[in-house]
Amino acid sequence: MKTSLGRLWDTWGITAILLLLLAVAPVVTPDFFSLDNAQSVLRESAYLGIVAAGMTFAIASGAFDLSVGGQLALCSVVSLMGYAAGGTALAVAAALATGLACGLVNASLITRLRVPPFVATLGTLFVFRGVAYILTQDGPKTLPYDQIGSPFVKIGGLDVAGLPLPFLIMLAVYGAAWVLLRRTATGRRVLAYGSSPEAARFCGISPTRLRFFVFALVGVSVGIAALTYITRVWTADGSAQDGFELKVIAAVVLGGTSLKGGKGTLIGTFSAVLLVSVLNDMLVSQGVPSAYQRIVLGGVLIIALTIDGLRTRFAAPGSLRRAVTGLGGRTPKPGLAR
Amino acid sequence: MTALLRRAPLVLPLLTVIIALAVATDSFLTGANIENVLVAAGIVALPGLAMTFCLAMGEFDLSVGSTVSLAGVVCCSALIAGRPLAVAMALALVVGAVIGLANGLVVTKLGVTPFIATLATLVIVRGVALAYSDGHDQIISSAGLKYLVGGRPLGVPMPIVLVAVATAAAWWAMNRTRFGRWVCAIGSNREAARVSGLPVDRIRIAVYTLVGIAGGAWGLLISSQLQKGNGQLGLGFELDAITVVVIGGTALLGGRASIVGTVLGAVLIETIRNGLNLLNTPPAYQRISVGLLLIAALALKGLRRADTTVVPTAREATS
Numbered sequence: 001m002k003t004s005l006g007r008l009w010d011t012w013g014i015t016a017i018l019l020l021l022l023a024v025a026p027v028v029t030p031d032f033f034s035l036d037n038a039q040s041v042l043r044e045s046a047y048l049g050i051v052a053a054g055m056t057f058a059i060a061s062g063a064f065d066l067s068v069g070g071q072l073a074l075c076s077v078v079s080l081m082g083y084a085a086g087g088t089a090l091a092v093a094a095a096l097a098t099g100l101a102c103g104l105v106n107a108s109l110i111t112r113l114r115v116p117p118f119v120a121t122l123g124t125l126f127v128f129r130g131v132a133y134i135l136t137q138d139g140p141k142t143l144p145y146d147q148i149g150s151p152f153v154k155i156g157g158l159d160v161a162g163l164p165l166p167f168l169i170m171l172a173v174y175g176a177a178w179v180l181l182r183r184t185a186t187g188r189r190v191l192a193y194g195s196s197p198e199a200a201r202f203c204g205i206s207p208t209r210l211r212f213f214v215f216a217l218v219g220v221s222v223g224i225a226a227l228t229y230i231t232r233v234w235t236a237d238g239s240a241q242d243g244f245e246l247k248v249i250a251a252v253v254l255g256g257t258s259l260k261g262g263k264g265t266l267i268g269t270f271s272a273v274l275l276v277s278v279l280n281d282m283l284v285s286q287g288v289p290s291a292y293q294r295i296v297l298g299g300v301l302i303i304a305l306t307i308d309g310l311r312t313r314f315a316a317p318g319s320l321r322r323a324v325t326g327l328g329g330r331t332p333k334p335g336l337a338r
Numbered sequence: 339m340t341a342l343l344r345r346a347p348l349v350l351p352l353l354t355v356i357i358a359l360a361v362a363t364d365s366f367l368t369g370a371n372i373e374n375v376l377v378a379a380g381i382v383a384l385p386g387l388a389m390t391f392c393l394a395m396g397e398f399d400l401s402v403g404s405t406v407s408l409a410g411v412v413c414c415s416a417l418i419a420g421r422p423l424a425v426a427m428a429l430a431l432v433v434g435a436v437i438g439l440a441n442g443l444v445v446t447k448l449g450v451t452p453f454i455a456t457l458a459t460l461v462i463v464r465g466v467a468l469a470y471s472d473g474h475d476q477i478i479s480s481a482g483l484k485y486l487v488g489g490r491p492l493g494v495p496m497p498i499v500l501v502a503v504a505t506a507a508a509w510w511a512m513n514r515t516r517f518g519r520w521v522c523a524i525g526s527n528r529e530a531a532r533v534s535g536l537p538v539d540r541i542r543i544a545v546y547t548l549v550g551i552a553g554g555a556w557g558l559l560i561s562s563q564l565q566k567g568n569g570q571l572g573l574g575f576e577l578d579a580i581t582v583v584v585i586g587g588t589a590l591l592g593g594r595a596s597i598v599g600t601v602l603g604a605v606l607i608e609t610i611r612n613g614l615n616l617l618n619t620p621p622a623y624q625r626i627s628v629g630l631l632l633i634a635a636l637a638l639k640g641l642r643r644a645d646t647t648v649v650p651t652a653r654e655a656t657s
Contacts, residue, residue, distance in 0.1 A: 115636040122577060123631075125629065130624075134622045250458075259451050291468035294465030298458040298460075305451070305454050
């Protein structure tokens with residue numbers, strides 16, 4: 001049986017670590033809480049965080065989307081083309097529509113052609129990036145530098161009451177996502193399907209509709225993230241954010257959402273995203289070369305997951321019996337990453 | 339013929355592509371070009387063979403791309419420091435083995451899921467490679483190392499010789515030894531394998547170590563080709579290695595493996611890449627076609643299965 005302390009740790013563990021890190025941060029980085037630094041940390045975390053919110057649903061439903069890096073590149077390029085053609089409104093619409101379209105393509109491949117999500121989204125990762133490359137064959141798409149006053153550019157640069165607008169968008173996304181996951185029937189279906197697809201199907205949950213919902217959600221979140229991304233870096237091409245998919249999945253899993261499905265925590269994902277950003281900021285402020293930053297981040301990931309792995313192993317029902325009979329290890333559960 | 343197609347379903351698409359390219363271009367069916375295709379295919383097939391064991395076990399190794407760069411950096415900097423070629427090459431393979439062993443231990447002893455464990459080593463190892471090379475190219479000019487890709491014992495390009503030997507060994511290990519049967523047994527039902535008394539953890543560690551060594555060898559081949567080592571080499575290679583295995587027909591969820599399929603998968607991908615090059619298609623289209631090929635390979639299988647199984651099992655549904 002899982003103790004209530006264990007359950008508390010599931011949701012708030014990573015948040016506790018984040019708070020601890022925040023307490024230490026000013027010691028390492030004297031100007032950590034200065035307005036400039038805090039704002040830049042929050043602004044930087046937005047696009048990763050927004051996609052991670054969508055990905056939490058996918059992983060909670062027992063699938064993951066490897067194509068988000070390609071989606072982000074494609075959404076960014078199309079959105080910048082939209083801006084060139086018709087200004088802010090078209091740029092926003094183009095980003096969201098492209099994200100949605102990518103999600104629908106993924107869902108169609110998975111449900112109609114029965115390609116496993118891992119392979120389908122690995123394939124579309126190549127395809128989406130490829131399309132973005134083709135669209136930028138005559139050079140990366142950029143925002144013209146005389147557009148500083150335009151409302152579109154303000155998405156990335158504006159501060160509202162001291163908080164960066166991208167971060168506020170991220171907060172709003174998490175608020176909506178939390179309500180969706182915790183307070184609606186749809187959210188319960190996602191979790192139910194993730195914990196046992198078979199049982200969920202017998203309860204009348206349609207796998208096809210669920211897949212479409214989840215992957216469309218990821219796509220739209222990428223569309224929103226792309227807006228905060230391009231209005232910050234002003235340029236995009238097919239190689240934008242290479243390796244993004246792995247960062248997103250890492251943040252979600254670090255937050256406590258199980259790769260096996262059936263368990264998802266948005267508070268955890270949110271904290272994990274901030275944790276990674278804060279850690280990054282601390283390393284940068286210490287002048288740690290980027291090569292070593294990777295080593296630290298990878299190490300943090302392994303440590304966090306090890307703690308989780310050990311905890312599950314010893315908290316699982318029957319662990320005593322297994323410890324006695326020597327048949328150690330965790331109970332096999334359906335899922336890809338066993 | 340039908341038996342052959344069932345056992346090697348890639349033969350038909352491969353023949354189609356070859357015929358189409360022979361008609362569409364003048365230069366495809368020249369000896370030199372076919373050799374280019376086979377050399378390129380051999381280089382990808384080598385890590386693909388090791389990865390076949392990993393996927394047959396129902397697991398992945400995402401870290402090979404970084405192993406390529408670290409092994410290359412270590413080998414090249416050893417050569418620059420004046421160490422003998424044999425030592426430099428051995429160091430690269432040892433680096434690969436250590437990374438693989440670390441993956442295996444983290445996955446089995448610490449209970450971290452393979453996806454995340456190897457994702458973390460992917461990040462860490464690339465960090466180490468960048469730190470070790472200080473971000474600079476380690477440029478070498480080593481005739482000995484060049485021989486690995488450019489040599490022609492008895493007129494046959496060296497990568498083809500290497501991959502022929504490796505394929506034979508992998509085929510034998512997969513189909514004719516206890517080890518191969520055990521790997522597939524773990525892939526189809528790990529708990530059953532454990533209860534039957536198989537040394538599950540030791541086999542998993544061995545497979546990860548194998549993939550690590552193959553990653554090291556891949557790094558040597560790439561460094562031999564480019565005559566340099568660099569912390570950025572091998573970016574995204576992990577997906578290439580998984581792609582050839584999956585296109586080759588090894589089940590993503592484990593339990594079934596096709597060594598011949600992996601080799602054919604590598605040949606098919608490199609044939610398409612080569613053909614697109616000859617047709618002057620920009621690299622972007624090459625990415626797209628590899629992606630579509632991957633989806634098509636699995637979609638065909640999924641649709642075939644749809645005829646027989648109405649309700650997918652839980653494992654298929656979650657994957």
